[in-house]
Amino acid sequence: MNISIAEAxxxxxxxxxxxxxxEEILVTRHGKVVARVVPPEGEVRKPPLLGALKGQIWISDDFDEPLEEFHEYMP
Structure with a gap:
C-alpha cells in the first residue's frame, strides 16, 4: 500500500x-517512497477467522430470564 505523508x-x-x-505500507512524499511501515518480526497477530468457534459457544435457553435474586424487586 502506498500513502502520502499527509494521508499517513x-x-x-x-x-x-x-x-x-x-501489511507493509510505503509512505511517499511527492510520489517518492520515503519510509516503510512494516509488520513486527516474529509472530504476527492475524484477525480472528470468522466462524472459527462455531458450535463451541452456546447461550442458555433461559439467558433472558431474570435471575432468581431479582424476583423480590420485580412486580
Whole structure:
C-alpha cells in the first residue's frame, strides 16, 4: 500500500493496525517512497477467522430470564 505523508498523518492508527495484521505500507512524499511501515518480526497477530468457534459457544435457553435474586424487586 502506498500513502502520502499527509494521508499517513490523518490515518496513523489505521496504518498501525494494518501493519500489525501483516501489511507493509510505503509512505511517499511527492510520489517518492520515503519510509516503510512494516509488520513486527516474529509472530504476527492475524484477525480472528470468522466462524472459527462455531458450535463451541452456546447461550442458555433461559439467558433472558431474570435471575432468581431479582424476583423480590420485580412486580
Amino acid at each position: 498523518k490523518a490515518k496513523f492508527s489505521e496504518l498501525i493496525k494494518r501493519a500489525e495484521a501483516g
